[in-house]
Amino acid sequence: MQILKTENKKTSILPLFAVATLGLHLLTLLILMFHWSILQQLNKQTTLQSLVQLIDGQAITVDPQENIERYPETIRRFVGEAMTLMLTWSEKQPPKTVWDISSELVTPEFQPKFQTEITNLTANKQLENFNRATEQILVIQRISQPTQIAEGKWKVEMLANQLVFNGSDRLGESKPINKQIFVQAADEEVASLPNAPVPLQLAAYRIGEARLKIYKICDLQDKSCSEKLP
Template sequence: MVRLLEKRQRTGSVLTIFAIASFSLHVLVLLLFIFQGLNIRQLSLRKPPNFVQLIDGKPVGNIDDLAREPEAIRRFISKTMISMFTWSGTLPPQNIEEVANPKSDLGILIRTSQGSSQKISTSTWIASFALSEDFRKGFLSTVAEMTPPEVFSENPNQVMTSQLIIKRVYPPKQIAPGKWRVGMVADLIQKNRVGGEKLVTPFNKDFLVRAVDYFGNPQADNGTDLQKAIYSVRTDKLEIYEIRNLCLLDGYNNLNEDNLKQCGARQTSDSFIK
Protein backbone atom coordinates (compact mmCIF):
# COMPACT_ATOMS: atom_id res chain seq x y z
CA MET A 1 0.00 0.00 0.00
CA VAL A 2 2.82 2.43 0.91
CA ARG A 3 4.62 1.73 -2.35
CA LEU A 4 1.42 2.31 -4.30
CA LEU A 5 0.93 5.72 -2.63
CA GLU A 6 4.53 6.72 -3.35
CA LYS A 7 4.11 5.72 -6.99
CA ARG A 8 0.93 7.83 -7.30
CA GLN A 9 2.69 10.82 -5.71
CA ARG A 10 5.59 10.57 -8.13
CA THR A 11 3.21 10.32 -11.10
CA GLY A 12 1.29 13.37 -9.85
CA SER A 13 4.51 15.35 -9.45
CA VAL A 14 5.61 14.53 -12.99
CA LEU A 15 2.24 15.56 -14.39
CA THR A 16 2.34 18.80 -12.41
CA ILE A 17 5.82 19.65 -13.69
CA PHE A 18 4.76 18.79 -17.25
CA ALA A 19 1.66 20.97 -16.97
CA ILE A 20 3.67 23.91 -15.60
CA ALA A 21 6.29 23.53 -18.32
CA SER A 22 3.62 23.36 -21.04
CA PHE A 23 1.86 26.43 -19.67
CA SER A 24 5.12 28.36 -19.51
CA LEU A 25 5.94 27.37 -23.08
CA HIS A 26 2.53 28.54 -24.29
CA VAL A 27 2.96 31.86 -22.51
CA LEU A 28 6.38 32.29 -24.11
CA VAL A 29 5.00 31.55 -27.59
CA LEU A 30 2.16 34.00 -27.00
CA LEU A 31 4.60 36.72 -26.02
CA LEU A 32 6.67 36.03 -29.14
CA PHE A 33 3.56 36.33 -31.31
CA ILE A 34 2.64 39.65 -29.66
CA PHE A 35 6.17 40.99 -30.16
CA GLN A 36 6.18 39.90 -33.80
CA GLY A 37 2.76 41.46 -34.38
CA LEU A 38 3.93 44.79 -32.97
CA ASN A 39 6.97 44.74 -35.26
CA ILE A 40 4.79 44.01 -38.31
CA ARG A 41 2.46 46.85 -37.38
CA GLN A 42 5.38 49.28 -37.10
CA LEU A 43 6.60 48.20 -40.54
CA SER A 44 3.14 48.70 -42.04
CA LEU A 45 2.94 52.24 -40.63
CA ARG A 46 6.44 53.21 -41.71
CA LYS A 47 6.71 55.42 -44.79
CA PRO A 48 8.25 53.77 -47.85
CA PRO A 49 11.91 54.71 -48.38
CA ASN A 50 12.32 57.85 -50.45
CA PHE A 51 14.24 57.64 -53.71
CA VAL A 52 15.37 60.40 -55.97
CA GLN A 53 16.82 60.14 -59.44
CA LEU A 54 20.36 61.17 -60.05
CA ILE A 55 21.56 62.48 -63.37
CA ASP A 56 22.39 58.94 -64.51
CA GLY A 57 18.85 57.84 -63.67
CA LYS A 58 19.78 55.48 -60.84
CA PRO A 59 17.68 55.72 -57.65
CA VAL A 60 19.53 56.16 -54.38
CA GLY A 61 18.33 56.42 -50.81
CA ASN A 62 17.95 59.88 -49.36
CA ILE A 63 17.97 60.70 -45.67
CA ASP A 64 15.80 63.80 -46.05
CA ASP A 65 12.25 62.88 -47.13
CA LEU A 66 11.74 66.36 -48.60
CA ALA A 67 14.95 66.49 -50.64
CA ARG A 68 14.91 66.03 -54.41
CA GLU A 69 17.68 66.25 -56.98
CA PRO A 70 17.46 69.40 -59.15
CA GLU A 71 17.75 67.34 -62.33
CA ALA A 72 14.94 65.06 -61.18
CA ILE A 73 12.71 68.11 -60.65
CA ARG A 74 13.52 69.50 -64.09
CA ARG A 75 12.81 66.14 -65.74
CA PHE A 76 9.53 65.90 -63.83
CA ILE A 77 8.41 69.30 -65.14
CA SER A 78 9.46 68.52 -68.72
CA LYS A 79 7.88 65.07 -68.78
CA THR A 80 4.61 66.28 -67.26
CA MET A 81 4.17 69.27 -69.56
CA ILE A 82 5.08 67.35 -72.71
CA SER A 83 2.51 64.68 -71.86
CA MET A 84 -0.01 67.36 -70.93
CA PHE A 85 0.21 69.31 -74.19
CA THR A 86 0.99 66.65 -76.79
CA TRP A 87 -2.28 65.99 -78.62
CA SER A 88 -2.07 63.61 -81.54
CA GLY A 89 -5.60 62.22 -81.69
CA THR A 90 -4.28 58.73 -80.95
CA LEU A 91 -3.54 56.76 -77.79
CA PRO A 92 0.03 55.89 -76.76
CA PRO A 93 0.90 52.44 -78.18
CA GLN A 94 0.84 49.57 -75.69
CA ASN A 95 2.33 46.92 -77.98
CA ILE A 96 4.10 46.50 -81.33
CA GLU A 97 0.84 46.22 -83.29
CA GLU A 98 -0.39 49.56 -81.98
CA VAL A 99 2.82 51.28 -83.10
CA ALA A 100 1.83 50.68 -86.72
CA ASN A 101 -1.91 51.06 -86.15
CA PRO A 102 -2.48 53.33 -83.14
CA LYS A 103 -5.91 53.47 -81.57
CA SER A 104 -7.94 56.64 -81.90
CA ASP A 105 -8.14 58.82 -78.81
CA LEU A 106 -11.81 59.38 -78.02
CA GLY A 107 -10.88 62.02 -75.42
CA ILE A 108 -12.29 62.65 -71.96
CA LEU A 109 -15.04 65.17 -71.29
CA ILE A 110 -14.21 67.96 -68.84
CA ARG A 111 -16.58 70.66 -67.64
CA THR A 112 -15.25 74.13 -68.38
CA SER A 113 -15.70 77.33 -66.40
CA GLN A 114 -18.51 78.35 -68.79
CA GLY A 115 -20.48 75.26 -67.81
CA SER A 116 -20.05 73.43 -71.12
CA SER A 117 -18.20 70.12 -71.59
CA GLN A 118 -15.20 69.83 -73.86
CA LYS A 119 -12.74 67.04 -74.53
CA ILE A 120 -9.14 66.74 -73.49
CA SER A 121 -6.73 64.05 -74.65
CA THR A 122 -6.30 60.89 -72.59
CA SER A 123 -2.57 61.61 -72.16
CA THR A 124 -3.46 65.04 -70.76
CA TRP A 125 -5.86 63.51 -68.27
CA ILE A 126 -3.27 60.97 -67.11
CA ALA A 127 -0.51 63.58 -66.81
CA SER A 128 -2.82 65.80 -64.75
CA PHE A 129 -2.39 63.42 -61.80
CA ALA A 130 1.02 65.05 -61.37
CA LEU A 131 -0.87 68.14 -60.16
CA SER A 132 -2.16 68.69 -56.65
CA GLU A 133 -5.80 67.70 -56.26
CA ASP A 134 -7.02 71.22 -55.41
CA PHE A 135 -5.28 72.67 -58.49
CA ARG A 136 -5.98 69.85 -60.96
CA LYS A 137 -9.69 70.46 -61.56
CA GLY A 138 -9.35 74.15 -62.49
CA PHE A 139 -6.28 73.47 -64.63
CA LEU A 140 -8.03 70.74 -66.64
CA SER A 141 -10.92 73.13 -67.23
CA THR A 142 -8.47 75.64 -68.73
CA VAL A 143 -6.78 72.99 -70.88
CA ALA A 144 -10.19 71.82 -72.14
CA GLU A 145 -11.00 75.35 -73.28
CA MET A 146 -7.76 75.59 -75.27
CA THR A 147 -7.93 72.10 -76.83
CA PRO A 148 -9.21 72.30 -80.44
CA PRO A 149 -12.12 69.91 -81.14
CA GLU A 150 -10.34 69.01 -84.39
CA VAL A 151 -7.85 66.94 -82.35
CA PHE A 152 -10.55 64.26 -82.04
CA SER A 153 -12.03 64.67 -85.52
CA GLU A 154 -12.69 61.52 -87.55
CA ASN A 155 -12.19 63.50 -90.74
CA PRO A 156 -8.47 63.21 -91.67
CA ASN A 157 -8.65 66.56 -93.47
CA GLN A 158 -9.57 68.36 -90.24
CA VAL A 159 -7.35 66.64 -87.68
CA MET A 160 -5.04 68.93 -85.70
CA THR A 161 -2.08 67.96 -83.58
CA SER A 162 -0.27 69.78 -80.81
CA GLN A 163 3.26 69.53 -79.50
CA LEU A 164 5.11 71.34 -76.73
CA ILE A 165 8.66 72.30 -77.72
CA ILE A 166 10.71 73.11 -74.61
CA LYS A 167 13.54 75.57 -75.11
CA ARG A 168 14.76 75.83 -71.54
CA VAL A 169 13.97 74.68 -68.03
CA TYR A 170 15.63 76.81 -65.37
CA PRO A 171 17.39 75.24 -62.37
CA PRO A 172 14.92 74.79 -59.49
CA LYS A 173 15.07 77.46 -56.81
CA GLN A 174 14.06 76.30 -53.33
CA ILE A 175 11.44 78.55 -51.73
CA ALA A 176 10.72 76.41 -48.63
CA PRO A 177 11.61 72.94 -47.31
CA GLY A 178 10.34 70.52 -49.94
CA LYS A 179 9.12 73.31 -52.27
CA TRP A 180 10.71 74.75 -55.40
CA ARG A 181 10.04 77.27 -58.15
CA VAL A 182 10.98 76.26 -61.70
CA GLY A 183 10.78 78.45 -64.81
CA MET A 184 10.23 76.99 -68.26
CA VAL A 185 10.42 78.59 -71.70
CA ALA A 186 8.59 76.70 -74.45
CA ASP A 187 6.37 76.99 -77.52
CA LEU A 188 3.04 75.25 -78.03
CA ILE A 189 2.82 74.33 -81.73
CA GLN A 190 -0.56 73.38 -83.15
CA LYS A 191 -0.46 71.97 -86.66
CA ASN A 192 -3.02 70.93 -89.26
CA ARG A 193 -2.16 67.37 -90.22
CA VAL A 194 -3.10 67.84 -93.90
CA GLY A 195 -2.39 71.45 -94.80
CA GLY A 196 0.63 71.78 -92.52
CA GLU A 197 -0.45 75.20 -91.19
CA LYS A 198 1.06 76.01 -87.82
CA LEU A 199 0.00 78.10 -84.90
CA VAL A 200 2.85 78.84 -82.49
CA THR A 201 1.92 80.08 -79.01
CA PRO A 202 4.59 81.03 -76.44
CA PHE A 203 4.27 78.85 -73.35
CA ASN A 204 6.50 80.48 -70.72
CA LYS A 205 5.48 79.33 -67.26
CA ASP A 206 6.63 79.47 -63.66
CA PHE A 207 5.92 76.21 -61.79
CA LEU A 208 5.62 75.77 -58.04
CA VAL A 209 6.52 72.19 -57.12
CA ARG A 210 6.55 70.32 -53.82
CA ALA A 211 7.69 66.94 -52.54
CA VAL A 212 4.96 64.41 -51.70
CA ASP A 213 4.71 60.83 -50.47
CA TYR A 214 4.00 57.98 -52.84
CA PHE A 215 2.13 54.75 -52.25
CA GLY A 216 2.37 52.02 -54.86
CA ASN A 217 -0.53 50.38 -56.66
CA PRO A 218 -1.90 47.66 -54.30
CA GLN A 219 -3.16 45.73 -57.36
CA ALA A 220 -0.25 46.29 -59.70
CA ASP A 221 -0.60 42.86 -61.33
CA ASN A 222 -4.35 43.10 -61.87
CA GLY A 223 -4.62 46.80 -62.74
CA THR A 224 -5.56 48.10 -66.15
CA ASP A 225 -3.10 49.94 -68.40
CA LEU A 226 -4.82 53.19 -67.47
CA GLN A 227 -4.47 52.53 -63.73
CA LYS A 228 -0.80 51.61 -64.13
CA ALA A 229 -0.17 54.81 -66.11
CA ILE A 230 -1.81 56.94 -63.40
CA TYR A 231 0.24 55.34 -60.62
CA SER A 232 3.45 55.74 -62.64
CA VAL A 233 2.85 59.51 -62.78
CA ARG A 234 3.18 59.72 -58.98
CA THR A 235 6.41 57.70 -58.70
CA ASP A 236 8.55 60.87 -58.88
CA LYS A 237 7.14 61.90 -55.45
CA LEU A 238 6.58 65.42 -56.75
CA GLU A 239 3.49 67.44 -57.61
CA ILE A 240 2.79 70.80 -59.19
CA TYR A 241 0.53 72.93 -57.02
CA GLU A 242 0.56 76.22 -58.94
CA ILE A 243 1.44 77.50 -62.42
CA ARG A 244 1.97 81.15 -63.30
CA ASN A 245 2.96 83.02 -66.41
CA LEU A 246 6.71 83.48 -66.59
CA CYS A 247 7.75 87.05 -67.34
CA LEU A 248 11.11 87.29 -69.11
CA LEU A 249 12.55 90.79 -68.84
CA ASP A 250 15.97 89.93 -70.17
CA GLY A 251 15.67 87.22 -72.79
CA TYR A 252 15.99 83.70 -71.42
CA ASN A 253 19.01 84.31 -69.26
CA ASN A 254 17.95 86.45 -66.33
CA LEU A 255 15.58 84.87 -63.82
CA ASN A 256 16.32 86.57 -60.53
CA GLU A 257 14.26 87.80 -57.58
CA ASP A 258 14.07 91.43 -58.73
CA ASN A 259 12.77 90.49 -62.17
CA LEU A 260 10.22 88.12 -60.73
CA LYS A 261 8.88 90.88 -58.44
CA GLN A 262 8.51 93.20 -61.44
CA CYS A 263 6.73 90.42 -63.31
CA GLY A 264 4.15 90.15 -60.55
CA ALA A 265 2.36 93.25 -61.85
CA ARG A 266 2.21 91.76 -65.33
CA GLN A 267 0.35 88.57 -64.40
CA THR A 268 -2.91 88.37 -66.35
CA SER A 269 -6.23 86.76 -65.63
CA ASP A 270 -5.46 83.84 -67.94
CA SER A 271 -2.61 82.71 -65.68
CA PHE A 272 -2.80 79.17 -64.40
CA ILE A 273 -3.15 80.26 -60.78
CA LYS A 274 -4.82 78.26 -58.06
Protein backbone atom coordinates in the same frame (compact mmCIF):
# COMPACT_ATOMS: atom_id res chain seq x y z
CA MET B 1 9.10 -1.60 0.69
CA GLN B 2 7.93 1.87 1.76
CA ILE B 3 11.14 3.41 0.47
CA LEU B 4 10.74 1.76 -2.93
CA LYS B 5 7.16 3.02 -3.25
CA THR B 6 8.25 6.58 -2.45
CA GLU B 7 11.02 6.50 -5.05
CA ASN B 8 8.67 5.08 -7.69
CA LYS B 9 6.18 7.82 -6.94
CA LYS B 10 8.81 10.53 -7.35
CA THR B 11 9.99 8.93 -10.60
CA SER B 12 6.45 8.90 -12.04
CA ILE B 13 5.93 12.62 -11.18
CA LEU B 14 9.04 13.84 -13.01
CA PRO B 15 7.77 13.04 -16.56
CA LEU B 16 4.48 14.74 -15.80
CA PHE B 17 6.31 17.81 -14.52
CA ALA B 18 8.48 17.91 -17.65
CA VAL B 19 5.45 17.62 -19.94
CA ALA B 20 3.61 20.36 -18.04
CA THR B 21 6.64 22.68 -18.23
CA LEU B 22 7.02 22.07 -21.96
CA GLY B 23 3.33 22.78 -22.49
CA LEU B 24 3.61 26.04 -20.56
CA HIS B 25 6.59 27.13 -22.66
CA LEU B 26 4.71 26.34 -25.88
CA LEU B 27 1.70 28.34 -24.69
CA THR B 28 3.93 31.30 -23.84
CA LEU B 29 5.57 31.08 -27.27
CA LEU B 30 2.19 31.07 -29.01
CA ILE B 31 1.05 34.12 -27.05
CA LEU B 32 4.25 35.98 -27.95
CA MET B 33 3.84 35.10 -31.63
CA PHE B 34 0.22 36.30 -31.54
CA HIS B 35 1.24 39.63 -29.99
CA TRP B 36 4.05 40.01 -32.55
CA SER B 37 1.64 39.50 -35.47
CA ILE B 38 -0.71 42.16 -34.05
CA LEU B 39 2.17 44.62 -33.68
CA GLN B 40 3.28 43.96 -37.26
CA GLN B 41 -0.22 44.67 -38.58
CA LEU B 42 -0.45 47.89 -36.56
CA ASN B 43 2.98 48.93 -37.79
CA LYS B 44 1.95 48.45 -41.43
CA GLN B 45 -1.22 50.49 -40.86
CA THR B 46 0.46 53.41 -39.11
CA THR B 47 3.77 53.64 -41.04
CA LEU B 48 3.72 55.79 -44.17
CA GLN B 49 6.09 55.22 -47.05
CA SER B 50 8.79 57.82 -47.59
CA LEU B 51 10.59 59.15 -50.61
CA VAL B 52 13.98 57.94 -51.84
CA GLN B 53 15.53 60.04 -54.61
CA LEU B 54 17.97 58.40 -56.98
CA ILE B 55 20.95 60.21 -58.45
CA ASP B 56 19.49 60.13 -61.99
CA GLY B 57 16.34 61.96 -60.87
CA GLN B 58 14.06 58.97 -60.44
CA ALA B 59 12.13 58.63 -57.20
CA ILE B 60 10.80 55.62 -55.31
CA THR B 61 8.96 55.20 -52.02
CA VAL B 62 10.18 53.18 -49.05
CA ASP B 63 9.42 52.90 -45.33
CA PRO B 64 9.72 55.36 -43.52
CA GLN B 65 11.27 58.85 -43.28
CA GLU B 66 9.51 62.17 -43.70
CA ASN B 67 11.40 64.56 -45.94
CA ILE B 68 10.37 67.69 -47.86
CA GLU B 69 13.75 68.18 -49.50
CA ARG B 70 14.14 67.26 -53.18
CA TYR B 71 17.23 66.96 -55.36
CA PRO B 72 17.31 69.44 -58.28
CA GLU B 73 17.29 66.61 -60.83
CA THR B 74 14.22 65.07 -59.17
CA ILE B 75 12.35 68.38 -59.50
CA ARG B 76 13.42 68.89 -63.12
CA ARG B 77 12.51 65.32 -64.03
CA PHE B 78 9.09 65.63 -62.37
CA VAL B 79 8.27 68.88 -64.20
CA GLY B 80 9.44 67.54 -67.57
CA GLU B 81 7.55 64.25 -67.31
CA ALA B 82 4.41 65.77 -65.79
CA MET B 83 4.10 68.53 -68.40
CA THR B 84 4.84 66.11 -71.26
CA LEU B 85 2.16 63.73 -70.00
CA MET B 86 -0.46 66.46 -69.54
CA LEU B 87 0.16 68.27 -72.85
CA THR B 88 0.58 65.36 -75.28
CA TRP B 89 -2.67 64.20 -76.91
CA SER B 90 -3.82 61.89 -79.69
CA GLU B 91 -6.80 59.79 -80.67
CA LYS B 92 -5.77 57.12 -78.17
CA GLN B 93 -4.87 59.71 -75.54
CA PRO B 94 -7.52 62.45 -75.80
CA PRO B 95 -6.96 65.52 -73.58
CA LYS B 96 -10.02 64.85 -71.40
CA THR B 97 -8.79 61.36 -70.51
CA VAL B 98 -5.23 62.59 -69.95
CA TRP B 99 -6.46 65.39 -67.69
CA ASP B 100 -8.72 63.12 -65.63
CA ILE B 101 -5.74 60.86 -64.88
CA SER B 102 -2.90 63.38 -64.57
CA SER B 103 -4.75 66.12 -62.63
CA GLU B 104 -3.61 64.42 -59.41
CA LEU B 105 -0.17 65.88 -60.15
CA VAL B 106 -1.65 69.38 -59.69
CA THR B 107 -2.85 70.88 -56.41
CA PRO B 108 -6.67 71.02 -56.06
CA GLU B 109 -6.58 74.82 -55.80
CA PHE B 110 -4.81 75.20 -59.16
CA GLN B 111 -6.68 72.50 -61.07
CA PRO B 112 -9.59 74.68 -62.37
CA LYS B 113 -7.26 77.36 -63.77
CA PHE B 114 -4.89 74.85 -65.33
CA GLN B 115 -7.78 72.91 -66.88
CA THR B 116 -8.93 76.13 -68.56
CA GLU B 117 -5.41 76.73 -69.91
CA ILE B 118 -5.26 73.19 -71.28
CA THR B 119 -8.63 73.64 -72.97
CA ASN B 120 -7.34 76.78 -74.68
CA LEU B 121 -4.37 74.83 -76.02
CA THR B 122 -6.51 72.22 -77.78
CA ALA B 123 -7.00 72.73 -81.51
CA ASN B 124 -10.77 73.28 -81.28
CA LYS B 125 -10.74 74.86 -77.78
CA GLN B 126 -12.79 71.93 -76.43
CA LEU B 127 -11.47 69.43 -73.93
CA GLU B 128 -14.23 66.85 -74.43
CA ASN B 129 -14.62 66.95 -78.25
CA PHE B 130 -11.05 66.42 -79.38
CA ASN B 131 -10.54 66.04 -83.11
CA ARG B 132 -9.46 62.43 -83.69
CA ALA B 133 -7.37 63.44 -86.69
CA THR B 134 -5.29 65.79 -84.53
CA GLU B 135 -2.14 65.03 -82.58
CA GLN B 136 -0.49 67.49 -80.20
CA ILE B 137 2.92 66.67 -78.74
CA LEU B 138 4.89 68.65 -76.18
CA VAL B 139 8.60 68.87 -76.99
CA ILE B 140 10.70 70.32 -74.18
CA GLN B 141 13.85 72.20 -75.11
CA ARG B 142 15.08 73.23 -71.68
CA ILE B 143 14.17 73.10 -68.00
CA SER B 144 16.19 75.38 -65.74
CA GLN B 145 17.78 74.45 -62.44
CA PRO B 146 15.22 74.81 -59.64
CA THR B 147 15.16 77.96 -57.55
CA GLN B 148 13.99 77.40 -53.97
CA ILE B 149 11.43 80.03 -53.00
CA ALA B 150 10.40 78.61 -49.62
CA GLU B 151 10.78 75.43 -47.59
CA GLY B 152 9.50 72.61 -49.76
CA LYS B 153 8.72 74.94 -52.71
CA TRP B 154 10.64 75.56 -55.94
CA LYS B 155 10.34 77.31 -59.29
CA VAL B 156 11.69 76.19 -62.66
CA GLU B 157 11.54 77.77 -66.10
CA MET B 158 10.51 75.62 -69.04
CA LEU B 159 11.12 76.34 -72.72
CA ALA B 160 9.04 74.05 -74.93
CA ASN B 161 6.94 73.80 -78.07
CA GLN B 162 3.69 72.00 -78.67
CA LEU B 163 3.64 70.45 -82.13
CA VAL B 164 0.17 70.23 -83.69
CA PHE B 165 -0.48 67.76 -86.51
CA ASN B 166 -3.81 67.76 -88.34
CA GLY B 167 -4.77 64.83 -90.53
CA SER B 168 -2.21 64.23 -93.27
CA ASP B 169 -0.19 67.32 -92.36
CA ARG B 170 3.10 65.81 -91.22
CA LEU B 171 4.94 69.13 -91.01
CA GLY B 172 2.70 70.39 -88.28
CA GLU B 173 2.44 73.70 -86.49
CA SER B 174 4.62 74.73 -83.55
CA LYS B 175 3.25 76.67 -80.57
CA PRO B 176 5.71 78.00 -77.97
CA ILE B 177 4.97 76.93 -74.40
CA ASN B 178 7.38 78.94 -72.27
CA LYS B 179 6.38 78.86 -68.62
CA GLN B 180 7.37 79.44 -65.03
CA ILE B 181 6.33 76.33 -63.13
CA PHE B 182 5.99 76.26 -59.35
CA VAL B 183 6.05 72.96 -57.47
CA GLN B 184 5.77 71.96 -53.84
CA ALA B 185 6.63 68.85 -51.86
CA ALA B 186 3.82 66.55 -50.75
CA ASP B 187 3.95 64.42 -47.61
CA GLU B 188 1.66 61.72 -49.05
CA GLU B 189 1.37 59.75 -52.26
CA VAL B 190 0.34 62.07 -55.09
CA ALA B 191 -1.27 59.68 -57.60
CA SER B 192 -3.44 56.65 -56.88
CA LEU B 193 -3.24 53.34 -58.71
CA PRO B 194 -6.40 51.27 -59.43
CA ASN B 195 -6.48 47.48 -59.40
CA ALA B 196 -6.25 47.22 -63.19
CA PRO B 197 -4.36 50.35 -64.29
CA VAL B 198 -4.02 51.50 -67.89
CA PRO B 199 -0.64 52.78 -69.18
CA LEU B 200 -1.58 56.43 -68.53
CA GLN B 201 -2.39 55.65 -64.91
CA LEU B 202 0.89 53.78 -64.49
CA ALA B 203 2.75 56.76 -65.94
CA ALA B 204 1.02 59.26 -63.63
CA TYR B 205 1.65 57.03 -60.63
CA ARG B 206 5.36 56.69 -61.43
CA ILE B 207 5.73 60.45 -61.91
CA GLY B 208 3.85 61.03 -58.65
CA GLU B 209 6.38 58.92 -56.73
CA ALA B 210 8.51 62.07 -56.55
CA ARG B 211 5.87 63.41 -54.14
CA LEU B 212 5.71 66.78 -55.83
CA LYS B 213 2.72 68.79 -57.06
CA ILE B 214 2.37 71.72 -59.44
CA TYR B 215 0.64 74.62 -57.68
CA LYS B 216 1.13 77.49 -60.15
CA ILE B 217 2.06 78.04 -63.80
CA CYS B 218 2.68 81.45 -65.40
CA ASP B 219 4.01 82.76 -68.68
CA LEU B 220 7.77 83.09 -68.67
CA GLN B 221 7.58 86.88 -69.15
CA ASP B 222 4.99 87.42 -66.40
CA LYS B 223 7.01 89.24 -63.72
CA SER B 224 4.01 89.58 -61.41
CA CYS B 225 3.83 85.79 -61.05
CA SER B 226 7.16 85.33 -59.33
CA GLU B 227 7.15 84.70 -55.58
CA LYS B 228 9.44 86.27 -53.02
CA LEU B 229 12.70 84.36 -52.63
CA PRO B 230 13.79 83.36 -49.10
